[in-house]
Amino acid sequence: MTTIIVQPSGTEIHVEPGDTVLSGLQKAGYAYTVGCRRGGCGICKIDVLDGEFSYCRPVAETVITDEERADGTCLSCRAVPGDDLTIQMRDASLRLVNPLLGQLNEKARKRAKAPSTPPEEQ
Amino acid sequence: MGIMRMGYAHVRVTDMTEAKNHYASTLGLYETLEDTSPEGNKRVFYKGWDEWDHHSVVLEEGGVGVVKYGWKVEHEADIDAIEKKAQTFGLTVERMSSGENPEVGDGIRFTTTSDHVFEVYHSQTSIGTEVGTHNPDPFPRHLVGVGVPALDHSLITCEDPKLMEKLLMEVFGFYATERVQTSLDADHDLVGTWLTSNNQIHQLAVIGGPQGKLHHFAFRLDDWSQVGHAADIFTMDDVSVDVTPTRHGITRGQTTYFFDPSGNRNEVFAGGYLAYPDRPTNVWTVDQLGQGIFYHARELNERFTTVLT
Numbered sequence: 382m383t384t385i386i387v388q389p390s391g392t393e394i395h396v397e398p399g400d401t402v403l404s405g406l407q408k409a410g411y412a413y414t415v416g417c418r419r420g421g422c423g424i425c426k427i428d429v430l431d432g433e434f435s436y437c438r439p440v441a442e443t444v445i446t447d448e449e450r451a452d453g454t455c456l457s458c459r460a461v462p463g464d465d466l467t468i469q470m471r472d473a474s475l476r477l478v479n480p481l482l483g484q485l486n487e488k489a490r491k492r493a494k495a496p497s498t499p500p501e502e503q
Numbered sequence: 504m505g506i507m508r509m510g511y512a513h514v515r516v517t518d519m520t521e522a523k524n525h526y527a528s529t530l531g532l533y534e535t536l537e538d539t540s541p542e543g544n545k546r547v548f549y550k551g552w553d554e555w556d557h558h559s560v561v562l563e564e565g566g567v568g569v570v571k572y573g574w575k576v577e578h579e580a581d582i583d584a585i586e587k588k589a590q591t592f593g594l595t596v597e598r599m600s601s602g603e604n605p606e607v608g609d610g611i612r613f614t615t616t617s618d619h620v621f622e623v624y625h626s627q628t629s630i631g632t633e634v635g636t637h638n639p640d641p642f643p644r645h646l647v648g649v650g651v652p653a654l655d656h657s658l659i660t661c662e663d664p665k666l667m668e669k670l671l672m673e674v675f676g677f678y679a680t681e682r683v684q685t686s687l688d689a690d691h692d693l694v695g696t697w698l699t700s701n702n703q704i705h706q707l708a709v710i711g712g713p714q715g716k717l718h719h720f721a722f723r724l725d726d727w728s729q730v731g732h733a734a735d736i737f738t739m740d741d742v743s744v745d746v747t748p749t750r751h752g753i754t755r756g757q758t759t760y761f762f763d764p765s766g767n768r769n770e771v772f773a774g775g776y777l778a779y780p781d782r783p784t785n786v787w788t789v790d791q792l793g794q795g796i797f798y799h800a801r802e803l804n805e806r807f808t809t810v811l812t
């Protein structure tokens with residue numbers, strides 16, 4: 382399981398394996414400014430502060446420069462988290478537009494976390 | 504008559520397999536050639552069912568955005584005339600030999616003030632329409648996906664739309680059917696312009712923005728119901744839809760915008776009125792741009808002017 386932590390608020394979002402950052406956030410009820418959703422326009426860039434991701438499709442050099450590939454810039458519609466990611470939005474803020482999905486995601490996140498908590502001593 | 508139409512749009516795609524799926528299976532274009540460019544990139548050439556020339560869309564693997572446009576002229580001599588006008592305008596024109604583009608004849612090539620590459624040619628191998636010319640049926644029985652009949656127009660961005668409009672008028676003999684201006688005063692700035700050389704409502708539109716960028720290229724459909732049907736197919740095929748069916752105030756056309764798998768914006772476009780060179784140009788003031796672009800929503804979405812390839 383993967384968790385995306387959105388700074389500076391610290392909001393934690395549960396993402397299913399294989400989902401891109403964008404689709405993970407959208408499935409959890411969140412929205413932010415995106416464009417083509419196909420890796421071509423570069424509008425959906427965010428900053429990754431911590432954690433690894435990879436691109437699920439080829440991404441054009443004109444969209445992500447070599448420098449950006451090294452500085453934590455993340456094309457969120459094509460990036461798939463490798464493990465937990467700490468991210469920060471750029472100009473566009475992340476907003477919860479579907480609270481119902483948000484609640485379901487919160488439950489899924491808690492469920493996914495539960496097994497890693499050591500059972501309480503009897 | 505000089506320029507007859509936009510003959511081809513040549514664009515880059517990041518993944519050819521996905522792109523072929525979109526342009527052939529979802530849009531229903533016919534593949535006419537697959538080759539490798541002189542630079543070693545995979546290319547695929549397509550035509551629509553109602554087009555007779557060899558190709559109207561060229562996909563080239565490696566990146567996104569537009570490589571160039573081809574413009575077909577009516578007479579061989581139009582090439583020389585346009586070359587002279589381009590030189591008079593101050594452009595550097597080079598000659599293009601037959602075969603530099605597969606199945607395309609001699610012509611000229613120049614880079615516009617908007618940093619787009621234009622090729623002007625007179626001949627392209629004729630394949631024929633899918634329905635033929637002998638007692639033709641109105642459409643082919645076995646269309647694939649949307650079954651787009653033909654390439655229609657494109658919208659590009661540049662820093663100086665006024666200069667680009669001047670180029671299209673002076674070099675190509677285009678006239679503006681619609682314009683968006685900052686005001687109705689004589690000293691207005693030009694925000695956007697929609698131009699054509701014939702009765703087609705627009706062949707190329709230009710709006711302010713970065714140099715050399717593609718906003719969209721569009722395919723022609725007949726009417727509202729086809730636009731709606733196309734949008735249904737886009738959802739079935741998980742195409743990223745930008746704008747669901749609506750009308751443009753500018754051109755009066757009916758539209759749906761969507762993205763190809765590389766993020767290049769496409770459009771299916773129907774309707775609009777017949778254009779004539781003696782028709783007064785429709786003028787939109789920039790405060791009404793929302794209604795001009797999306798007639799029903801009457802406001803621009805945040806993607807329309809920022810999402811480009």
Ligand code: FES
Binds near residue numbers: 420426
């Ligand atoms: S939304 Fe266009 S690149 Fe991600």
